[in-house]
Amino acid sequence: MGSKYLFPYKSRFVGIGLILLHIPIRAIWEYLYPGLGEHHLPVKPGDSVLFTNQHLFSITSAILMLVGLFLIAFSKEKIEDEQIAQLRLDSLRWSIYLNYLILLLSLIFTNGIDFIDILRLNLWVPLLFFIIRFRWVLFRLNRSLTEEKN
């Protein structure tokens, strides 16, 4: 993955900011419409009105969270080199594997309505797992460096 298709290093902090910002918006929404959190997508017949207050709140918080995760996942490291690029590609592959495993299992073990929840989960799983896995290998890399020094 060429580093020219990555966001600048500092956009990671913008991403963290967006995710923190999404929390109060989510909280306000849960406060205004308690209990609607689980089924905010217009799936029931006759309930397909877009851009209602609930819909706007839910898409705003989802977009903030998604963009935040995206910026964190795909921002450059301070020193971006070929080993980092390889680790990033590796983590990306693992997250796709995991995502499709979850999708496959959910295809087998769920029916119609539940599958919508799985699709929504699908929005976060690849990015989240990628970030966790990538950070973990970078952490291990740095730890091996400090062990070397001692």
Added chain:
Amino acid sequence: MKNNIRVERAIKNMTQAELAEKVKVSRQTINSIESNKYIPSTVLALKIAKVFGKPLEEIFMLESKDMK
């Protein structure tokens, strides 16, 4: 593939950080290469050889398991 970057660095009295800066990678990458955890690209290998002023084969060598 093995290498003797560590030996060459000792000869030139160079730290991992100094070598990393010269070839524009992170210190972690130099460390991984030295401990045979990461195989550098051809470009990076050539750059490292250039820093030491030696031909590539004197710094990086194939092992028998590479030929399997």
